[in-house]
Amino acid sequence: MIDIGGGDSRLVDHLLARGLRCLTVLDVSHTALARARARVAPLAHHVSWIEADVTADTWPVPPVDIWHDRAVFHFLIEADDRAQYAARVRQAVMLGGSVIIGTFALDGPERCSGLPVRRYDAEGLCAELGDGFTLEETLTDAHRTPAGTVQSFLYVRLVRQR
Numbered sequence: 001m002i003d004i005g006g007g008d009s010r011l012v013d014h015l016l017a018r019g020l021r022c023l024t025v026l027d028v029s030h031t032a033l034a035r036a037r038a039r040v041a042p043l044a045h046h047v048s049w050i051e052a053d054v055t056a057d058t059w060p061v062p063p064v065d066i067w068h069d070r071a072v073f074h075f076l077i078e079a080d081d082r083a084q085y086a087a088r089v090r091q092a093v094m095l096g097g098s099v100i101i102g103t104f105a106l107d108g109p110e111r112c113s114g115l116p117v118r119r120y121d122a123e124g125l126c127a128e129l130g131d132g133f134t135l136e137e138t139l140t141d142a143h144r145t146p147a148g149t150v151q152s153f154l155y156v157r158l159v160r161q162r
């Protein structure tokens, strides 16, 4: 399982606490990864920590059965970056594996942390990944930020068929 942009997320903490050991966290931020590593010590050695840009051309990620991304894809406002992201998904996710992506929904914010974002419905989000995936689940969530504002999120889970 890989968590994209997971450096500042507590997902890895929860998965380690449940006994999962085959985990990868990828983030472009060295600082975010270092913080997470320190936080989950002494279990940090069970995780592969990869400092990389998910839109980069070369990307040393082993095949995974689950791809998880909350709140990274919606920052990719350039079509080329989204195409690169889709190529990385195809490169990393095994046949039969799941792709879970959470983005701002159509009624979500137009900017986040001062940056522009794209907003999605399930159809639009699936289309970004191209053919070969089936949509298995969708979920909407009103996410309350630490500052108390509510952000409308959409989650999809797709399964790679080919």
Ligand SMILES: C[S@@+](CC[C@H](N)C(=O)[O-])C[C@H]1O[C@@H](n2cnc3c(N)ncnc32)[C@H](O)[C@@H]1O
Binding pocket: 004, 005, 006, 007, 008, 009, 010, 026, 027, 028, 029, 032, 052, 053, 054, 055, 069, 070, 071, 072, 075
């Ligand atoms: C809004 S935070 C989301 C953190 C976490 N996934 C969560 O839901 O709490 C976005 C994270 O993605 C990372 N990030 C942003 N762009 C990225 C990229 N192109 N490749 C890899 N990581 C990226 C940031 O460094 C940051 O840690």
